[in-house]
Amino acid sequence: MLKIEEYDNKNNYRTLTHSNDVFHKALRAVLNGEKRFHVTGAEEKYDLVYYENNELYFENSDPSQNSLFAGETVIPPYFIYNENDTSKLYFDLLDVYENIVFEEVNEYTVVMARLFLNVSDKQIYFVDERAKLFFETSSRLHIGEPEDEDAYEMRVCETKVTVTYLNKHEKIRSYVLFHNIFLMQWIFGDLSVDKVKYAEVFVKKTEGIGGFLQFCVRCSTLFSKYGIKTYFKSGSSRFRDELIDKYFSVQKTPEDSNDQNTVYVVNYMATALTHRFLFAKANVTYDILSPSFKNELEEYTNAIIGNKKMLGVLIRGTDYNMMMSSDAKTPFLPVSAERMIPEIQKCLDKYDYEGIFLATEDKDALKTIREAFPGKVKAISQERRSITEFSKGQTISDIERRIYSPEEYTERVEDTTINYFYALYVLSKCSGFLASSMCTGVHTVRSFNGGKFECDVVVRELILKGELV
Numbered sequence: 001m002l003k004i005e006e007y008d009n010k011n012n013y014r015t016l017t018h019s020n021d022v023f024h025k026a027l028r029a030v031l032n033g034e035k036r037f038h039v040t041g042a043e044e045k046y047d048l049v050y051y052e053n054n055e056l057y058f059e060n061s062d063p064s065q066n067s068l069f070a071g072e073t074v075i076p077p078y079f080i081y082n083e084n085d086t087s088k089l090y091f092d093l094l095d096v097y098e099n100i101v102f103e104e105v106n107e108y109t110v111v112m113a114r115l116f117l118n119v120s121d122k123q124i125y126f127v128d129e130r131a132k133l134f135f136e137t138s139s140r141l142h143i144g145e146p147e148d149e150d151a152y153e154m155r156v157c158e159t160k161v162t163v164t165y166l167n168k169h170e171k172i173r174s175y176v177l178f179h180n181i182f183l184m185q186w187i188f189g190d191l192s193v194d195k196v197k198y199a200e201v202f203v204k205k206t207e208g209i210g211g212f213l214q215f216c217v218r219c220s221t222l223f224s225k226y227g228i229k230t231y232f233k234s235g236s237s238r239f240r241d242e243l244i245d246k247y248f249s250v251q252k253t254p255e256d257s258n259d260q261n262t263v264y265v266v267n268y269m270a271t272a273l274t275h276r277f278l279f280a281k282a283n284v285t286y287d288i289l290s291p292s293f294k295n296e297l298e299e300y301t302n303a304i305i306g307n308k309k310m311l312g313v314l315i316r317g318t319d320y321n322m323m324m325s326s327d328a329k330t331p332f333l334p335v336s337a338e339r340m341i342p343e344i345q346k347c348l349d350k351y352d353y354e355g356i357f358l359a360t361e362d363k364d365a366l367k368t369i370r371e372a373f374p375g376k377v378k379a380i381s382q383e384r385r386s387i388t389e390f391s392k393g394q395t396i397s398d399i400e401r402r403i404y405s406p407e408e409y410t411e412r413v414e415d416t417t418i419n420y421f422y423a424l425y426v427l428s429k430c431s432g433f434l435a436s437s438m439c440t441g442v443h444t445v446r447s448f449n450g451g452k453f454e455c456d457v458v459v460r461e462l463i464l465k466g467e468l469v
Contacts, residue, residue: 001050001051001053001056001078001106001107001108001174001175001178002023002026002027002048002049002050002051002106002107003048003049003051003104003106003107004046004047004048004049004105004106004107004130005046005047005048005049006046006047007038007044007045007046007047008036008038008047011036013034013036013037013038013047014029014034014037014038015037015038015039015040016037016038016039016040016048017039017040017041018039018040018041018042018133019041022039022048023048023107023110023111026048026050027050027079027080028079030050030079031079034050035049035050036048036049036050037049042133043132043133044130044133046130046133048107052077053075053076053077053078053175053179054073054074054075054076054077056075056173056175057074057075057173057175057176058074060158060159060160060161060173061160069269072204072267072268072269072270073267073269073270074267074269074270074273075175075176075179075270076179076186076267076270078178078179078182078186081182081185081186082185083111083114083115085185086115086119087193088184088185088188088193089115089181089182089184089185090180090181090183090184090275090276091119091120091181092275092276092279093165093177093180093275093276094116094120094122094154096152097122097152097153097154097170098122098123098148098151098152098153099122099123099124099125099146099148099151099152099153099154100112100113100116100122100123100124100125100153100154100156101125101126101127101145101146101153101154101155101156102124102125102126102127102128102131102156102174103127103128103155103156103157103158104127104128104156104157104158104174105126105128105130105131105133105134106174108174108175108177108178109126109131109156109174110131110134110135111178112156112174112177112178112181113126113131113135113141114134114135115181117138117140117141121140122140123140123142123146124138124140124141124142125142125143125144125145125146126141126142126143127144127145129143131143152168152169153168153169153170154170154171154172154177155169155170155171155172156171156172156173156174156177157171157172157173157174158173158174159171159173161173163176165275165278165279179270179274180274180275180276183270183271183274183276184222186270187199187263187264187265187271188263189263191260191263193226193227193228195260195261196226196228196261196262196263197228197229197257197261197262198228198229198230198231198253198254198257198261198262198263199219199223199228199229199230199231199262199263199264199265200231200232200233200253200257200262200263200264200265201215201216201219201230201231201232201233201236201265202232202233202236202264202265202266202267202268203215203216203232203233203236203237203268204237204268204269204272205236205237205238206238207237207238207268208416208420208440209239209416209417209420209421210420210424210439210440210441210443210444211440212232212237212239213248213250213284213288213444214282214284214440214443214444215268215272216230216232216250217282217283217284217288218277218280218281218282219265219271219277221280221281221282222271222276222277222280223263228263231251231252231253231254231257232250232251232252232253233252233253234252234253239417240414243414243417246290246293247289247290247293247417247418247421248288248289248290248293249287249288249289249290250288282443282447283447284443284444284447284448285447285448285450286448289421293421297421297422297425297426298425300422300425300426301425301426301429304357304378304426305355305357305378305426305429305430308354308355309351309352309353309354309431310353310354310355310356310357310378310430310431310432311344311347311348311351311353311355311356311357311430311431311432311433311434311455312356312357312359312426312427312428312429312430312432312433312434312445313340313344313356313357313358313359313369313433313434313435314359314360314423314427314433314434314435314436314439314441314442314445315335315337315340315358315359315360315362315365315369315435315436316334316335316360316362316436316437316439316441333437333460334436334437334460335436335437335459335460335463336436337360337362337364337365337368337369337436338368339436339459340369340434340436340459341368341369341372343434343457343459343468344356344369344372344373344434347432347434347455347457348373348376350455351431351432351454351455353431353432355376355377355378356369356373356376356377356378357377357378357379357426357427357430358370358377358378358379359379359380359423359424359426359427359441360379366379380419380422380423380426420441423441424441424444424445424448425448427441427445428444428445428448428449429449430453431453431454431455432453432454432455432456433445433446433449433453433455433456433457434455434457434459435457435458435459436458436459436460437458437459437460437461438458438460438461442458
């Protein structure tokens with residue numbers, strides 16, 4: 001991203017002429033190694049200074065997330081883009097907002113403001129008066145703060161903020177918003193949509209099986225808009241192809257795929273953290289299971305709950321507790337087993353459930369819930385970890401790689417995968433569902449169930465809404 005800074009009289013840099021395409025001219029020079037430029041020809045002289053988007057992202061992110069995303073390109077550099085070609089641009093995340101407020105004047109805020117003035121009816125505000133250098137007069141362009149404090153507002157700032165895409169007054173960094181809008185241009189590169197048949201998806205090696213399947217399904221939703229079929233890259237996930245083939249119905253890239261008819265989704269987080277991905281339909285149905293595996297799950301479920309009216313409870317723990325941000329505004333922040341007890345009791349009393357099926361990878365959570373509801377809790381027999389076994393930044397897969405040999409680890413991955421889907425399948429067959437916080441498992445259970453739960457609650461979401469404390 002190019003930031004606008006005070007003109008530096010003490011040093012010599014390439015001088016560019018102020019124009020509508022001054023940012024593109026500077027970016028071409030950035031590709032040759034230059035980082036700072038003088039700009040003349042406007043009412044006042046200024047400098048353009050290049051900053052790496054990915055570095056800016058990590059500087060302003062929670063350290064616990066940085067360890068999760070280490071080594072990944074979360075925000076691409078966008079050396080080349082075309083704001084005049086809107087065919088691959090995405091504006092849906094702006095739909096609910098009346099006002100777009102830009103606190104800073106930089107490359108991205110100027111480009112996006114021009115776009116929004118052309119393709120939307122939004123009111124555009126710049127807090128920084130230097131915006132006048134880049135715009136002609138418009139009835140929808142304002143210098144200063146909005147007067148209507150009650151209007152739905154997206155505020156584009158450069159400080160550390162947590163983006164939910166749900167708040168009435170949302171805050172988002174400029175390079176994050178720009179990335180949301182231009183993601184597909186970056187993925188397609190110089191390929192035209194009509195030439196592309198396939199999208200090949202690479203899945204992050206640390207993703208569990210639920211995340212793997214959700215990513216494939218969501219990407220399929222994204223690319224189906226363009227008439228493009230989505231496949232996953234063989235060997236890209238931490239799961240052996242033999243395991244995927246044995247238990248799931250997921251297609252791998254066709255033999256006729258090549259770089260002339262295929263786009264590649266290589267950077268997992270660059271896609272997974274965007275609005276269009278997070279809000280894409282991700283209906284992971286029973287069809288994603290192989291027929292033989294589904295039969296096994298059905299037999300097990302009948303043996304576990306039969307015709308009983310059961311409450312399915314999902315509690316996140318262990319690695320999830322250690323890895324997630326402590327930001328209290330996120331629906332993904334875990335809720336303790338102790339805090340879940342009164343909510344479980346409310347459901348039991350209200351709906352007269354005969355028992356509880358508990359899904360958790362945390363042995364401390366299992367112990368806590370069993371002690372709170374003696375004789376009522378059923379759970380899959382599996383190896384579980386305690387929160388005390390984890391140091392900051394570790395995942396279950398980290399510990400298992402350290403404990404087991406490569407051969408043993410491969411077996412552990414298969415066992416963990418099977419147990420995970422046994423738990424989710426049984427949860428989906430319960431009469432009611434109560435989860436501690438949002439996660440891939442919640443999405444999968446709800447998709448499997450198809451909206452038939454009489455009770456469907458995520459406790460963290462109720463806390464965020466102020467309905468619980």
